[in-house]
Amino acid sequence: MTREPDGVPGQPAASAGLHATDGAIVAGGNVNNSSTQFVQAQQAFVLPAEAYAPIPSDAPGRGVSNIRTGLFVGRSGELGALDAAFADPGDVVVHAVHGLGGVGKSALAARWAAGRGESVRWWVTADTAAAVDAGVAALARALQPGLTGLPAELQAERAVRWLADHPGRWLLVLDNVEDPSHIRPLLDRVSGGRVLVTTRVASGWHRHATAIRLGVLEPADALDLFTRILTHHGPRDTEGADAVCAELGYLALAVDQAAAYCAETGTTPGAYLDMLARWPAEMFAATAEGGDSARTIARIWRLTLDRLTDTPLAGELLRLLAWYGPDRIPRDLLDGVADPPVLVAAVGRLVAYNMVTDNHDGTVSVHRLVQALARTPDPDDPHRSADDIDRARDTAAELLAAAYPHESGDPANWPRYRALVPHTDALAAHHTADHDTTHTALALNQAAVYRHEHGELGPALEGFQRALTTRERVLGADHPHTLVSRNNFAAVLHAAGDLGRAIPVYEQTLRDAERVLGVDHPNTLRARNNLASATYATGDRGRAVPLYEQVLSDRARVLGPDHPDTLTSRYNLAGMYESAGDLDEAIPLYAQTLADRMRVLGADHPDTLDSQNTLAGALHAAGDLGLAVPLYEQTLADRVRVLGPDHPGTLGSRNNLAGVYESAGDLDRAIPLYEQNLTDAERILGADHPDTLVSRNNLAYVYHSAGDLDRAVPLFEQSHADRVRLLGPEHPDTLMSRNNLAGAYESAGDLDRAIPLYEQNLTDTERVMGPDHPNTLTCRGNLAGVYESAGDLDRAIPLYEQTFADMERVLGPDHPNTLTCRSNLASAYQWAGDLGRAVPLFEQTLADRVRVLGPDHPDTLVSRNNLAGAYESAGDLGRAIPLFEQTLTDAKRVLSRGNPMIAVVRANLERARSTGGPKRGLKRVRRFLGRRS
Secondary structure (H helix, E strand, C coil): CECCCCCCCCCCCCCCCCCCCCCCCCCCCCCCCCCCCCCCCCCCCCCCHHHHCCCCCCCCCCCEECCCCCCECCCHHHHHHHHHHCCCCCCCEEEEEECCCCCCHHHHHHHHHHCCCCCEEEEEECCCHHHHHHHHHHHHHHHCHHHHHCCHHHHHHHHHHHHHHCCCCEEEEEECCCCHHHCHHHHCCCCCCEEEEEECCCCCCCCCCEEEECCCCCHHHHHHHHHHHHCCCCCCCCCCHHHHHHHCCCCHHHHHHHHHHHHHHCCCHHHHHHHHHHCHHHHHCCCCCCCCHHHCHHHHHHHHHHCCCCCHHHHHHHHHHCCCCCCCEEHHHHCCCCCHHHHHHHHHHHHHCCCCEECCCCEEECCHHHHHHHCCCCCCCCCCCHHHHHHHHHHHHHHHHHHCCCCCCCHHHHHHHHHHHHHHHHHHHCCCHHHCCHHHHHHHHHHHHHHHHCCCHHHHHHHHHHHHHHHHHHCCCCCHHHHHHHHHHHHHHHHCCCHHHHHHHHHHHHHHHHHHCCCCCHHHHHHHHHHHHHHHHCCCHHHHHHHHHHHHHHHHHHHCCCCHHHHHHHHHHHHHHHHCCCHHHHHHHHHHHHHHHHHHCCCCCHHHHHHHHHHHHHHHHCCCHHHHHHHHHHHHHHHHHHHCCCCHHHHHHHHHHHHHHHHCCCHHHHHHHHHHHHHHHHHHCCCCCHHHHHHHHHHHHHHHHCCCHHHHHHHHHHHHHHHHHHHCCCCHHHHHHHHHHHHHHHHCCCHHHHHHHHHHHHHHHHHHHCCCCHHHHHHHHHHHHHHHHCCCHHHHHHHHHHHHHHHHHHCCCCCHHHHHHHHHHHHHHHHCCCHHHHHHHHHHHHHHHHHHCCCCCHHHHHHHHHHHHHHHHCCCHHHHHHHHHHHHHHHHHHCCCCCHHHHHHHHHHHHHHCCCCCHHHCCCCCCCCCCCC
């Protein structure tokens, strides 16, 4: 598609006849003693004989055509569609190609018509009824030059009669039809021919023609057009031409004019793009020397809007829609702009003139160049005054802010959020922040809340920061909405793992809230709770616990013990105890919160189901699988019933149930459940949602536990790469993904990759989270383990000893990770030949795991296997063999059939029975400390 044909095809020549009437000759200026003489003049017209007869059948001779074409690219599909559309014989066939001004309708029509075989192919400019008559009269003169002297109306009549009498021999192109009624008299009198109409008007053709909509060029075709024009006179720098075409929305006329401008002025595509951004009004009106100034994009769309002046709201709506994204703008954003009948009529007229596209799904689209023009003030264009454009921008922000649902966490609202977020981005990108209003800030805040919840932390941070800046400027630093924005900004810093910036912002927010709102205001209590959460995330339990306890006490005093916020504080405090490994404090608090929520909110309330799920998790962590498994199963069933199978809470319950099956050694049930959950999370939440990343990590972990490293390693690698991309290389979740990947490399025997990864990860985790953070302790324990796997006991044992001491101090002696570290330290002593320290440590670990986790917990079975191995190493087969036998029996009873631990224990028993065997053949189990969340 292309440059429009030069000139105006089919424009009739001026009449050569002379016309005279009686008249007076009057002198100019003052006349004194003048006389007037009347002269009657007559001119005789001598017409050839053929002027008095119909146009003969053979008048076209070898063909008559005024169709001219210019440079043309692409559009093969559209040309084929026109061929198919005109393939049917019969009465006159009329098809109307409609589209936005400048899209290339005329060029398409000219290229298609030029290749047709009809003996008469005639182009008529048809923007008025008079122009149609003139174009048809010109056809008469082309068919029979002797008709030149006849009045134009008689010429047109002769042409119409010839068309009517010679069906199948002609094609008319009626270009730029503004009103179907202008061509109806002609179409009513002819038959059996072909008529192609081009028009900006999309509606009103159902009684007259079949309408075919023409869109913009394909990107490759637009680039081809731009390049061919730019390099017409020789090689030129074309770098950036694709970006220019994209910025112009692949509109044929705009691409043509931009390329011609660059070719003539020596402007590079990159420089043109910069000028378009800095001086849009001037560039929209620019043409190359010799170009048609009436055919600039600014001019052709102004003419369209001129025709819509009888519907003033149409221009207002176009200026308003200009601030949103170009595609899929919800129509209901416009609700309230005017009464429904007026609004519908205005939208309908914009659609009719192809200025707006109705997608027939509740949304509309606007070409991005139309939007750019409508956003660009021009004092010479009445449709683009600066005041009107500013007013439209502010109204667009207000409508967008009001359209966001209040509850971003409700999945039923997610489609609405997804529909609005791109338009919020566009609104913010189309103007500088100093033009933001409170409505702009609200829209930015709502979009950022949704993105925060869906793991899009980078865009969320930008949105919260701009909303905060706007509210500080417009409302002041102490306005409640400003305090909310500051809290939200801190929250996304917290989620991104940037606690160094998050905590000072939380502290400032708390101080300001206490001063402005008072110490007991709900928002102040919320700020205190958030500061407690961030403080605990740094490992500073000494500061976090009192803050959590104060929030709980204050909420109970101010709001009452049964207020939902009070119950949430109790829930959060229990979570903090659980994270610290203090399950004796956490479980009773979780249980109390669950009972209170069931009483206050009801058994099916989402918060109650959360409490039920979390209590099951604490029981799971405590090793009480007998209670945890049925509670997880009940919670999943309840969430499926109450929330539906695709709710994020339901996916979380399914993930947790898979995890407890894994902990119980039932991999036959755990693995399919994890696989289903990942598939569902990708389908429902998207591949990059935080919960999807958790599901992918957990599936990799269970493959690792099952010994299926061929599937575990690639999945760990993908999970780590995704978190680096989405969260950054130093986010806590990214660091734990790197830890898990290193563990998988270790299990695969690839110590050359495992050791450096563990070392790097420990360094990064200590720097980001501090030396005493539970995650840091996990990383240190795993590094000691890989040193042991490499046979480097001189580095492994001191690191185990340091880690064990730190875990006892930070997590407590009964925390599952502390018990695992003690078991691993005992194994290192054993391999070092120090059975005097190894055996007592194994015995203590087994006793503690029986007490804390129960006799059938998989970790207890690990301890029993390892203690039996230590007895064997000490030559005490009398205790080793029975313990191996008991462990094998229990493992086969408790664990799923394919669990790799059963094979390990069986091999150890067989070796111990065969006269002791070589001690180096002993298989013990060292627990890798991974992360499942």
